[in-house]
Amino acid sequence: MNAGDSRAFGLRVAELRKQRGMKQEELAAALGRTASWLSQVERGVQPVNRLDVLRLLADGLGVPLQTLRPDTPIAAASVPAESIDAPNDLDQARLTISGYPVPDVLLAGDVAEAETDLEALQTAVDEVWKLTHGNRFAELSSAIGPLIPRLERAARTAPDAVRPTLWLLLSRAYQALSAAFVRQDEPDAAWLAADRSINAAERSGEVLHVFTGVFRLAQAFVRLKRLDQGEHAAATAVNALRQHVSGATANPEALSVLGSLHLALALVHARAGNRSDARKEVENARQVATQVGSDRNDFNLEFGPTNVGIQAVSIAVELGDAGEAIDVGERINAERLSTERRARLAMDLGRAYAQRRQSGEALAYLLEAEELAPELIHTHVAARNAIRELILVAGRSASPELKALADRADAQP
Structure with a gap:
């Protein structure tokens, strides 16, 4: 759906909602979505391409799917709602953490003891x-x-x-x-x-969990493009942790956290275009991984030699060093790591090949990543940009597989 189509679709949604005398908040609540999301849909900012979300909107508005989207194939419109996957996003989770978590506990004088089935x-x-x-x-x-x-x-x-x-x-x-x-x-x-x-x-x-939380915080700062804050958070934690992690007998759990923080710093420097410092932090992480000696999953960080390699591929892509990313990435065996890590490696290899205009290899890896973790490819900005670039390079000769991937990821130019 292009920008013009999104605006037209949004106007249709708004018109149907008003005809039924519904406020945005009311329709959003009926859909299990936020009013902000619905507002973006109606303004054409948030495209709606997935059939399950289209059906959700149609049901909420009380209209047939083809009234909402006339170009929907009849066969697709007739698929039972219960056979379609539910929307796959974190709207409910976002609402859960909005505001103070348990305000009644603050006000009640005598709160009943909570369930403690540990x-x-x-x-x-x-x-x-x-x-x-x-x-x-x-x-x-x-x-x-x-x-x-x-x-x-x-x-x-x-x-x-x-x-x-x-x-x-x-x-x-x-x-x-x-x-x-x-x-x-x-x-x-x-x-x-x-x-x-x-x-x-x-x-x-549990002190090490505090440092793990700082690692998560640094990642959020990077996505917010607040690189100075990301660097400050990660570097402060690294400097403090290094004082307590030394010698060949260092605690492997602490090393996992330290190595992960070095990788966070590498990403900060790569996003800032600071090539030398990014490479330095990757090497610091690699040295820590050597001390750890094997792939571990302390604190769900999946830190170890393999994950350092995967992150090195990602950093190389961020720096535009596609050849290096491919050389390193093609040698990594990530079978023992999580689906997310394997999908990330495939996605970054796809991005690297896209940078080199090797469209066949790029598409193969992006499709592999999509098979492993569809949401990663459909929502990750860098992945969608790579797909969009492949479409632009291919022009009219774009393969059906590439066009279909671009549609699924809403990455059409």
Whole structure:
């Protein structure tokens, strides 16, 4: 859908809504979306291409799908709603972390003790991280909705003996949410989730989780293009942590956090176009990974030699060093890492080949990344830009596969 089509579609949505006497807030609530999202749709800022979202709008407005979108094929319009995947975004999660988490606890004089089934809560937080690593954001959003308030309440009202454990679980849940928001290019929400994770980690007494939260915070700053803040956050943490991590017998968990912070600094410098400092930080991370000795997943950072290689590919692409990115990336075996890491490697190799105008290889890797993690390709700004560039280079000779990918990612020029 191009800009003109998006504006026309948005006007049609607004007209149908007004005909039914509905306010934006009312329709948005019926759709399970935010009023801000609906406003963007009606103004043509937010295109709607996915069939499941089109059906959601049509059902909310009480009209047939083809009334809303006349060019929708009849066969597609007749597909039962229950057979289509639900919208895959983090709107519900964003609402969950809006405002103070449990205001009633502040006002009540005698709050009932919260449920403290630690094993069940631990399992729930572990599942949240599995969903995050798998880029399964719709499921994550649904799971985090009831979990965050439950943890927030328990951490404040449970017996003193178990509160540190609950604060730690809360910190881990917020860290997962921050990581997901970064990948969905919602850095303001990622910033908020990271900040809350740091606060909860400090109250838990688990110091390394505080530093892990700072890593998430630095990632949010990078997405917000606040590179000075990202550098300050990561560098301050690195300087403090290095004083406590030394020698061949250093704690591998602490090393994982330190190495990840070096990678965060590498990304900051790469985005700033500071080639020498970016390479220096990658080398610092590589030296730490050598100390760690193997791929680990401490604090869900997936730090180790393989992930440093994947990040080195990403940094090289950011710096425009496509040849280096391809040389390094083609030698990496990431099978033991998460879906998200494998998809990221494939995406960055696709970007690298796109920089070299090797369209066939670029498309193959981007399709591989999409197969692993569709949401990553459909929402990541850099991936969509690479697809758009491939379309522009190919012109009328663009293959059906490339055109279809561009449609799915809303990356048509």
